[in-house]
Amino acid sequence: MKSGGFHLSTIDKVLSWARSSSLWYVTTGGGCCADEILAAMGPRYDLERFGCVQQIDPRQADLLIVTGLISYKAATHLRALYDQMPAPKYVMCLGSCATGGGPFAPEFSYGVVPGADRIVPVDIYVPGCPARPEAIMNGLITLQEKIRGHQRSHPQA
């Protein structure tokens, strides 16, 4: 390069590989999807083999997993949780409630936010009510592929 700049292509590849291989996550811990995360953490599914470790502190987390419904009172707290995380950060919406309000919003409840994407930018949605551990694993692997820049299961037309 003439201006003395440099490319980061190889380093970027290494960095994204490293980031995708150690997705430490923090969860909001609401709803029944939180139990499914516990099941996914357990010995049968063992989320840790993908490099996913649960964190309590959002400042040490790369991934925010939103589970359960979000009320309008909790919306500001969810945003604060997201703002505390260091970049690069990713958000996963787990289950119907976090994705679109589930069976509550907006027709049947006045206080439930219809989807976490109204509050934080969402990278990946995992459907299910609640989502099974296999679905959570599939979502995590898809997110890893997204971070690495690959397309695993959806070839481009």
Add this chain to the structure above:
Amino acid sequence: MDTSDLIPRLEEAVPGAVLEVRPFGRGGEISVWVEAKSIQKVAQAIRKDVDFSFDWLENLSVMEVDKALVLTYFLRSQEKGHTLYLRVSIVPDSPEAPVEMLSVVKTWPMAKLPELEASDLFGIRFVGNPVPGSSSGRFILPRGWVGYPLRKSYVFPTEFLNIPHTRPTGHTEPDDYGVVT
């Protein structure tokens, strides 16, 4: 001693307070409709009564019947094992307007939180509730919320904190349940 024996004593202690005595549920218990403005005296009277001593407010529920708000106090005496249901009806000026009611916290301290809940969701201002700002603040709902959600006249908000309370538009075909959004 049966709960119906309490009624003559109550009429003696607070004259004119008892409006009606009706059966409640299938268990043979009775509910006593009393005047809203004499609820504090009635509460004191049945709390101090030596044979009944209703000292435990299990629950405070509110329902909207026609234009009136009906409050039900679920009472129990821990020593004697009696059960009683006190009922009070208050009518707000308009379907959306808040309405005032006397607090029974001095008699039953456990009424504090149910009264706050009722004031939040039904717009009943409890005069005498010791929590600061209990006549105007929000406790369960976030600050800045408009309206009382469990009133029948309540209309769902279209947005709160700039978060729209609607589904994304663009669907023109009905979904599995026949709903078009």
